[in-house]
Amino acid sequence: MIAPPKPDLVTVNIDGKEIAVPKGTNAIEAAxxxxxxxxxxxxxxxxxxxxxxxxxxxxxxxxxxxxxxKAPIMDPATGKQKINWIPRPQIGCATNASPGLHIRTQTPQxxxxxxxxxxxxxVNHPLDCPICDxxxxxxxxxxxxxxxxxxxxxIEQKNVKPKRTQLGPRVMLDDERCILCSRCxxxxxxxxxxxxxGFIDRGSYSTLTCYPGKxxxxxxxxxxxxxxxxxxxxxxxxxxxxRVWFLKQTNSIDTESSVGANTVVWSREGQIYRITPRQxxxxxxxxxxxxxxxxxxxxxxxxxxxxxTLDGRAAPLDAALxxxxxxxxxxxxxxxxxxxxxxxxxxxxxxxxxxxxxxxxLVSRVGEGDQLLIxxxxxxxxxxxxxxxxxxxxxxxxxxELAAHIDAGRIKTVVSVGEDLAVAGLTAAQLAKVAVVYLGxxxxxxxxAARVVIPTLTVFEKGGTFVNQQxxxxxxxxxxxxxxxxxxxxxxxxxxxxxxxTDLASVWTLLAAExxxxxxxxxxxxxxxxxxxxxxxxxxxxxxxxxxxHYQPAxxxxxTA
Amino acid sequence: MxxxxxxxxxxxxxxxxxxxxxxxxxLKTTWQHLVRPKETLEYPEQRPAIPPGYRGVPTLVKDPxxxxxxxxxxxxxxxxxxxxxxxxxxxxxxxxxxxxxxxxPKEFEIDMLRCIYCxxxxxxxxxxxxxxxxxFSMTGYTREEMVNNKARLYELGxxxxxDHFKWDKKLEAEKHGNAH
Numbered sequence: 233m234i235a236p237p238k239p240d241l242v243t244v245n246i247d248g249k250e251i252a253v254p255k256g257t258n259a260i261e262a263a264x265x266x267x268x269x270x271x272x273x274x275x276x277x278x279x280x281x282x283x284x285x286x287x288x289x290x291x292x293x294x295x296x297x298x299x300x301x302k303a304p305i306m307d308p309a310t311g312k313q314k315i316n317w318i319p320r321p322q323i324g325c326a327t328n329a330s331p332g333l334h335i336r337t338q339t340p341q342x343x344x345x346x347x348x349x350x351x352x353x354x355v356n357h358p359l360d361c362p363i364c365d366x367x368x369x370x371x372x373x374x375x376x377x378x379x380x381x382x383x384x385x386x387i388e389q390k391n392v393k394p395k396r397t398q399l400g401p402r403v404m405l406d407d408e409r410c411i412l413c414s415r416c417x418x419x420x421x422x423x424x425x426x427x428x429x430g431f432i433d434r435g436s437y438s439t440l441t442c443y444p445g446k447x448x449x450x451x452x453x454x455x456x457x458x459x460x461x462x463x464x465x466x467x468x469x470x471x472x473x474x475r476v477w478f479l480k481q482t483n484s485i486d487t488e489s490s491v492g493a494n495t496v497v498w499s500r501e502g503q504i505y506r507i508t509p510r511q512x513x514x515x516x517x518x519x520x521x522x523x524x525x526x527x528x529x530x531x532x533x534x535x536x537x538x539x540x541t542l543d544g545r546a547a548p549l550d551a552a553l554x555x556x557x558x559x560x561x562x563x564x565x566x567x568x569x570x571x572x573x574x575x576x577x578x579x580x581x582x583x584x585x586x587x588x589x590x591x592x593x594l595v596s597r598v599g600e601g602d603q604l605l606i607x608x609x610x611x612x613x614x615x616x617x618x619x620x621x622x623x624x625x626x627x628x629x630x631x632x633e634l635a636a637h638i639d640a641g642r643i644k645t646v647v648s649v650g651e652d653l654a655v656a657g658l659t660a661a662q663l664a665k666v667a668v669v670y671l672g673x674x675x676x677x678x679x680x681a682a683r684v685v686i687p688t689l690t691v692f693e694k695g696g697t698f699v700n701q702q703x704x705x706x707x708x709x710x711x712x713x714x715x716x717x718x719x720x721x722x723x724x725x726x727x728x729x730x731x732x733x734t735d736l737a738s739v740w741t742l743l744a745a746e747x748x749x750x751x752x753x754x755x756x757x758x759x760x761x762x763x764x765x766x767x768x769x770x771x772x773x774x775x776x777x778x779x780x781x782h783y784q785p786a787x788x789x790x791x792t793a
Numbered sequence: 794m795x796x797x798x799x800x801x802x803x804x805x806x807x808x809x810x811x812x813x814x815x816x817x818x819x820l821k822t823t824w825q826h827l828v829r830p831k832e833t834l835e836y837p838e839q840r841p842a843i844p845p846g847y848r849g850v851p852t853l854v855k856d857p858x859x860x861x862x863x864x865x866x867x868x869x870x871x872x873x874x875x876x877x878x879x880x881x882x883x884x885x886x887x888x889x890x891x892x893x894x895x896x897x898p899k900e901f902e903i904d905m906l907r908c909i910y911c912x913x914x915x916x917x918x919x920x921x922x923x924x925x926x927x928x929f930s931m932t933g934y935t936r937e938e939m940v941n942n943k944a945r946l947y948e949l950g951x952x953x954x955x956d957h958f959k960w961d962k963k964l965e966a967e968k969h970g971n972a973h
Contacts, residue, residue: 359959362866362919363896392967396887396895472884472896475867 244333259327259335260288268337271346271375273353273461274413275325278517279422285353285413287375288324289345291336293317321345343379350380356391356436357462358408366463368476372411391436399429400448402468402522403457410440410464416456423519423604426450440464451602454522458508469526470506479505482711483760485698486516486524487572487691489601490609491780492700493520494761497528497692497711504528504692504712512761514782515704521605530690531712535675537687538717549686549719553727556647556669556684560728564644565590566634568651569622571597571611573721574696575705576739578613579747580725581649582622587729590647593634594627595656598776607701607777615699618770619749626773630657638662645669647728649721650688652676671724687718694720695736697758699765701777706762707755843927848912850928851903852950853943854921856958860891861947862922865898869914869923877907878914893964901943905931924953 240255249266261277263270273285296305296314307314315334321342327335336342354376361367393407417429417440428446431438442448448456457465479498484507486493493516498506507528509520530536540552547555559565565588569581585592594617597610617623635658637643646653647669654663654677663681670682679685693714697707714720726734733739740755749765771786778785808814834841843849856862865882883899885892914923928949933939941949 358963362868363864363894367866389966389969392970395893472865472882474882475871477871478867 242329242331242333244329244335246335247337253329255329255331257329259290259292259324259329259333262329263290263324263335263337269378270324270337271371271379272325273371273375273411274415276415276418276459276518278519279415279418279459281325282414282418283323283326285411286323286349287346287353287379289321289342289349290324290327291317291339291342292322292327293334293336294330295332295334346379347381350376351385353411354380354384355386356393356408357411358390360406360409360463364406364409364463365466365471365476366409366460370463371461393439397441398468399442399465400453403448403453404466404468404471405440406464406466407439407441409462411462412438412440413461415459415461416440416465419452419456419459420448420450423455424450424452426452429456451521451523451606452519452604454525455509455519458518467506474500474505480711482709483510484692484708484711485612485700485706486520486605487527487612487698488521488524488610489599489605489607490612490614490701490777491516491605491607491783492612492698492704492706492762493524493605494706495520495524499692499711502712504531510760514761514764515700515702515706516605516781519605519781521602523606528692530674531692533674536715537673537675537679537685538715540687540717540719541682541685543683552684552686553724556686556728559645559667559669559683560588560647562645563588564642566637566643566646567592568631568634568646568648568653568656569594569617570650571595571609571614571617571627573613573616573649574691574694574708575613575616575620575699575750576696576736576743577649577721577725578617578622579620579739579743580722580729580731580733582620583731584647584725584729585622591634591637592622593631594623595631595651596627596629596776598629601778601780603779604781607780607783609701609776612700613698615701615703615770616697618773619699619703619765620743620747626775632657634658635662638666648672648678648682649725651678653678654681669728671721673718686724687715688721688724689714689718693718694722695755697755700762701775701780701783703765703767703770704762705750705753705758705765707758707760843929847927847929848910848925850905850931850941850949851908851910851912851914851923851925851946852928853901853946854924854950854953855947856955857952858958858961859952860894860960861897862920862955863898863901864894864896864920864922865901866896866919868917868919872913872917874911874913875907875909877904877909878902879904891960893967894960898943901946903941903946905939905941906936920959921953921955921957924950926950 241252242255243250243252244262246263246266247268251266253262260270260272260275270288272288274282293315296316298305304313395406397405399405420429421427428442428448432441433439454467457467478500482497484495484497486495494510494512496508496510497504507525509516509518511518539546540549542552542555567585567590569578569592571594598608599610601608645667650672668682669684670679671686671688672679673688673690692711695710697705699705723734733742736755743750744753853863865880867880870878870880879902880898881900883897885894885897912925915925
């Protein structure tokens with residue numbers, strides 16, 4: 233890869249502290265670097281600057297030079313170069329770092345400005361905090377405490393605007409709470425490329441609404457809820473379910489496609505309430521698709537497998553494992569791994585296949601990509617299977633070879649790690665012909681036909697890693713405990729493969745020892761934003777992904793280079 | 794180690810050795826109490842007067858118009874030191890008479906085996922919906938009986954006067970509709 237050009241560093245002075253930042257850095261971001269908080273509402277690092285909330289007002293000045301000679305003018309009092317301060321405050325979000333820029337954020341004028349802006353923003357804001365879902369993560373709450381006047385002088389009647397407006401299937405709008413920052417409008421226009429939102433009317437009657445005949449129903453609509461600094465846009469799914477201050481945040485990965493968007497899972501007492509994106513500038517910025525936010529519903533689904541069964545009857549785990557081991561010992565086994573399993577599970581699946589000298593298969597799922605955060609490959613971890621060596625070529629959607637082997641009687645037992653073999657192209661007759669050992673989370677045709685069913689954990693109930701389309705190794709953590717009756721996939725696979733490593737740490741010791749690409753790593757060392765692996769060994773493979781956010785297919789990169 | 798000189802015990806006087814003055818002074822106290830007004834109560838038939846500000850069993854109250862005041866903001870659940878409160882938030886149907894309040898508890902439970910009567914819930918409540926009222930005695934035969942559910946909490950709480958009628962004002966403003 234070509235290294236990006238070295239950024240042009242300039243020195244700016246913020247509240248008396250000097251810092252070198254890349255030229256053009258936003259004043260808010262520069263202030264953040266020296267630990268100075270500049271409050272803002274409408275500014276968002278991933279959206280265009282509009283400067284309509286006026287909360288980030290700062291004083292700026294430049295070193296004085298003589299207009300004629302360009303010689304610095306010195307201040308005799310301090311002996312340093314004089315600073316020409318602009319007498320009126322300027323907005324920080326639209327101020328870019330330039331050499332010698334001076335910024336003051338703590339002067340009485342700025343304090344007054346912030347109090348004034350807060351007062352205007354709160355003029356028509358309802359006293360809804362007790363019933364507002366944003367309470368606890370509301371910028372308006374935080375900044376009125378931090379920078380507001382602390383009392384209200386407004387005795388006139390507040391404007392009444394529509395409440396409970398359904399903007400789309402997943403987003404509810406409360407117009408009274410809106411502070412007209414236009415983040416949602418800019419997001420829809422710039423990121424989702426679905427221009428449906430806009431303001432109507434003037435002044436304090438300005439109201440956010442959809443264009444006539446349009447709805448906010450694109451697959452990225454819930455990002456507007458995330459970036460709304462107040463409680464104007466709320467998610468219909470999460471609305472009134474739980475206050476955010478009760479929720480525990482766990483870092484996770486979106487499993488709906490090979491993009492591997494970074495997420496945060498919010499749970500309380502073993503129940504997941506919502507999934508939101510986590511910032512990773514190399515993968516998903518601060519966005520994620522709506523479809524990925526609903527995946528937590530699989531945890532409590534009615535079809536969830538919660539009891540180990542042997543020949544259709546509930547059985548203790550030990551008995552099921554023994555029966556499975558006997559079936560495997562009999563030989564003529566095939567192993568069907570999964571592109572949805574974590575790297576660790578795929579590694580143990582490979583160990584299992586190697587121990588049994590059995591062929592290993594994978595099933596591909598190819599769908600439509602949306603060129604943003606959903607790729608064509610619906611398996612989150614096909615590249616993990618390549619890295620661990622479970623497979624050497626890309627899998628097909630149907631298990632034709634396995635089906636042929638079964639028809640010919642060469643395969644008598646199939647171990648499926650979470651793959652529904654019926655969907656993967658095996659007929660009911662073929663399934664009936666073999667003994668199936670099924671490790672999975674939800675009931676399906678394969679679990680119904682299986683001799684041994686061992687319930688396992690969903691991605692929210694275990695830790696592990698995925699390798700996304702960029703060959704970025706990303707880890708996810710356990711958010712909630714698994715249901716009673718389900719066993720950790722790693723423990724089951726380790727038992728079947730007769731490997732001593734049954735937890736993440738010990739599997740990683742093995743991984744580091746046996747997989748050269750992961751040789752220098754341990755699970756604890758993987759940063760939260762992931763680790764890019766060397767993709768060159770797999771450069772020739774025809775990956776199905778098209779272009780998406782922060783990703784270009786290898787063929788395209790080669791063509792443009 | 795003990796230091797100093799030990800006290801010398803004085804010999805008893807004649808009157809003290811007869812015990813008679815001591816017995817008489819003791820009987821005087823007894824007789825005084827016979828004629829004084831009673832200090833005790835025939836509990837449970839008689840109940841003490843509860844002073845204002847007493848922190849009894851926490852209850853939920855309704856406003857004088859019969860609207861349930863709790864909006865399930867869950868601040869009491871958050872602030873409760875022994876974690877005695879458990880709220881399941883719910884939504885009010887838009888067409889209900891109090892539809893403009895939008896939010897109300899679906900279930901509200903206070904475990905009186907955990908409650909320490911600290912009154913933090915009453916202090917934190919932004920809607921003045923939870924009050925520690927005068928009831929001081931909670932008994933039951935099972936643990937389940939000692940958990941007050943929403944219906945029981947409203948039964949215990951009844952109606953209290955309201956200084957603000959915040960949501961009624963809000964509804965009025967909505968009807969007045971300060972739109973242009």
